[in-house]
Amino acid sequence: MRAAGQTMRAEMTVQSDAMVRRRVAAVLLALLGGVLWCAQAEAACYRVSRSTPTTDTGAVDYVEPGKGLVRVWEGAHDTSGKGAMAMTININNEVFQPDGTLLASKVLSIFDLGSGHVGGYAPEQVLFRCRPTENPSTFYEYYSTNGDNSWAGKDEEGSAIGLPESYRTVQRGLMARVTNLNTGEYASRYWKRRPLELDMARDKDSKGWYLIKARHFSNYKVEFFKYSQSKGSGDSGWQDGQDGQNWNYSQPIAYSAFQGGGMSPDLKPGADHASQYSGFYSAWPGAINPYQTVKVRRSASCRVVTATPVVAFTPISAVELEKGGQRMLPIDIRLQCQTGAPANTGLTGFQSGTGAKQTAMGLLVQSANYLAAQREGLGVPGGSGVTHLLSDGYGDNPAVATGVGVALSRPSGQKLNWLSSEWITGGGGAAGWYPVLQDADALGSQDGLTRYHARMRATLIRLPGKKVKPGSLNATAQVVIRVQ
Missing domain, CATH: 2.60.40.1090 (Fimbrial-type adhesion domain)
Incomplete structure (x- = not known):
């Protein structure tokens, strides 16, 4: 062996701070209903989120029978993605775990990364419906780490030991790295994008509207690495205990966002998530989140x-x-x-x-x-x-x-x-x-x-x-x- x-x-071988700012922004949007209505009237892509599909063929979120599923979905708020990352991580000392040791890894399906529960999305679920006047080459998936949070994607640490785009987490001694499995690129605090690939026979209705579905978005891989110099949050006693604990910090470590037809309009390749989170959270389908799912031992x-x-x-x-x-x-x-x-x-x-x-x-x-x-x-x-x-x-x-x-x-x-x-x-x-x-x-x-x-x-x-x-x-x- x-x-x-x-x-x-x-x-x-066997042979034969950002969280507060975002919440304030959400409250302001809720209060400014008229502004939201005006913006929606000028939009070209619309959220499809209903408990029962509308039968009004003139509605902007109408989905023809046989063209896709309709369900309620909330977007990538703070606890979205919870439950998808079941694993136990033991953070040991240098005797057993030199810096750079891979401690855990998992491939995550986009269908598990929304709000609600694992399997919350169906492959043919329609998330957005876009006008025929739109150019489908302008529909993108954007992805980044949680770049405005010091313990969930703001501070890159891995380059120091040959693990680029590995970011500090809330857990002492632990870095996280997220990979988009369609592009093969690591998620960074600086936004990256990939064009969405639509099948015009399946993803376009009889009126010429484009249907953006859950299956259009990428799956992701998350890896956790040992890095003894990573200090964790430094101010939360629960994350630093010798006995270990469950991951009780609710902030996601990365996001998947949609851009097109007025959704997430200000996202740009290379834009810094620390200051740019256009579309959060309702136009962002997925969040990669260890919250109350990953167990940490020491x-x-x-x-x-x-x-x-x-x-x-x-x-x-x-x-x-x-x-x-x-x-x-x-x-x-x-x-x-x-x-x-x-x-x-x-x-x-x-x-x-x-x-x-x-x-x-x-x-x-x-x-x-x-x-x-x-x-x-x-x-x-x-x-x-x-x-x-x-x-x-x-x-x-x-x-x-x-x-x-x-x-x-x-x-x-x-x-x-x-x-x-x-x-x-x-x-x-x-x-x-x-x-x-x-x-x-x-x-x-x-x-x-x-x-x-x-x-x-x-x-x-x-x-x-x-x-x-x-x-x-x-x-x-x-x-x-x-x-x-």
Whole structure:
């Protein structure tokens, strides 16, 4: 098993102030109703936000039946995007996490980044309707960090350690970087844009009006990096505690905005979000927001030193598998844990377990293998794990064996589940998380670091109730250690 780039994982191959200003602005807009009416009368694009679609064909927010969905949406206010970023981040000391260590990463769908709840947008939901006189080449998605907030996108820190466009967060020792997955560019405090791509057969109605839908906007990736020099907010005791906490700061770290037909008119490429937030918040569909979703820990933990690099089963026939035959091989994992001083300085004490702030270990399957296992009915009832690791190309590649997979167990024979996500913690064994030191022997300690040898077993076996088709089996799993 070869050690991966992360300090806490290995791979195994298996073969056959701004907030106040904005709120004031919103109040002023609400009071100046007449001004809003005049501006709307001169506009060329209009918000479509109704609980029931209008049947008035002359209404500017009319959506023809079959051309798109109509729902209420609020825009990117302070708590929008809440719930989309479920993960637990453990901020450790320099012993385990040198500056620049990637602590967590997640791809976020635009459909989860609006107000309300995860999945609040539907792909065909119409957000704006624009007059036929508009040029569709002038419809843009703009994106930026929360550039007028010192703890959510104003202060760029990552360039100092080779991580450009990584910004200070409210959490001490933690930077965030956001990537637009359509352009591949990092979000910056200085606005960037991309043209929206409309399909004229689907996104234009019989009267020639253009329909701007949720699917036109980008998905994003968020990454969190360790940076010991980052001071966090500095004035909020809850974000600086040794015990860690939930992310209770409501400001988003980045935004997705729409420009066109009078919406967000003053946004320009390179404009500084610190002073330019035209269209906020009703013309901005999405916000990237850790609020009350990301959990932060500051706990002593473990890391993988080595693990069995390749588990190569000897050949076995389909007939033997059908009769209950199997092949079994050991998995050996060498660990190093912060059990005492000075290794655990500044951290809560190390605990092996699957409870909050305890350290757990799981063997992570790749997403395609996970989906294949789900299709075969191998999900764990009440949990997010799967019972078997299936081959790459399972069910798609005719050269790959089907009806067979790899089961995981303890030396005692206790069955274990495979992990489906390394970022979502909790859930215990049903999710594929187990106490990191279960079936582990201590090998010695030095400077507060204790070495351990942990053991598991991999078994090539027929899937329950399935017919075996001969072929190859090749898959990769990763040993992952996470504070829960």
